[in-house]
């Protein structure tokens with residue numbers, strides 16, 4: 001069973017929820033947590049895991065043979081990323097960092113002057129603690145292709161799981177609704193959408209649920225910091241009721257969460273009352289999946 005934890009807006013406590021759910025699932029069966037928030041992976045910090053390098057992620061980029069180049073400028077014209085600069089009568093100049101590897105320039109070159117090479121764009125790590133098997137992806141600093149790194153993390157986690165044989169795989173996605181989030185949600189059985197009682201979080205929640213509906217994946221909501229602003233929490237619950245969406249649970253706003261992050265100890269280990277709370281969330285998710 002694959003469960004994605006997402007939320008639309010950043011900073012709503014998605015990683016805290018994903019790691020806590022992973023620990024509670026791990027009490028029931030073999031669990032893998034996939035940190036697909038590749039621009040800012042932090043599940044290893046919350047679980048106090050020293051990650052080990054498993055593999056690098058590469059992207060195809062073009063390579064020029066100027067002996068074959070006739071300076072026609074077609075490669076620069078087709079590049080939507082503006083990664084190729086062409087000046088009349090000069091060979092094209094390539095800005096490697098902004099290339100997304102679409103290969104359009106290779107296809108359009110009339111003389112075969114452009115071939116393929118590759119560049120490193122990310123790293124896959126593994127680790128284990130609290131009985132949770134972690135696979136974590138990280139985008140290389142300055143690189144843009146986070147969607148590709150997420151897709152590779154998903155592939156590697158399936159490959160690694162052939163040995164681990166985890167029954168539950170939790171995928172902690174990045175915020176937003178773009179490519180990296182889509183790559184995190186595809187092929188999952190259930191989405192846990194984390195939100196908080198603020199207007200912007202509700203706005204982003206609606207966008208991410210639109211995505212879930214598009215992919216026809218079942219979902220439920222967890223409202224984090226629910227007692228921070230009662231009026232907006234009520235609005236989220238009202239929205240859920242009108243749209244027949246399950247509220248899997250609510251998490252209070254307490255200093256324990258700050259302590260947990262600072263000490264790098266999962267909140268379910270800091271205070272037993274959160275263990276009970278997340279156990280209830282796990283039961284609700286399992287019930288939803290029946």
Ligand code: SF4
Pocket residue numbers: 061062078079080081082083084098099100101102103104105106
């Ligand atoms: S591979 Fe695509 S993005 Fe990269 S330089 Fe060629 S056309 Fe531009």
Ligand code: SF4
Pocket residue numbers: 064068069070071072073074075076092108109110111112113114
């Ligand atoms: S399309 Fe090919 S031949 Fe034309 S400028 Fe680019 S590399 Fe040179």
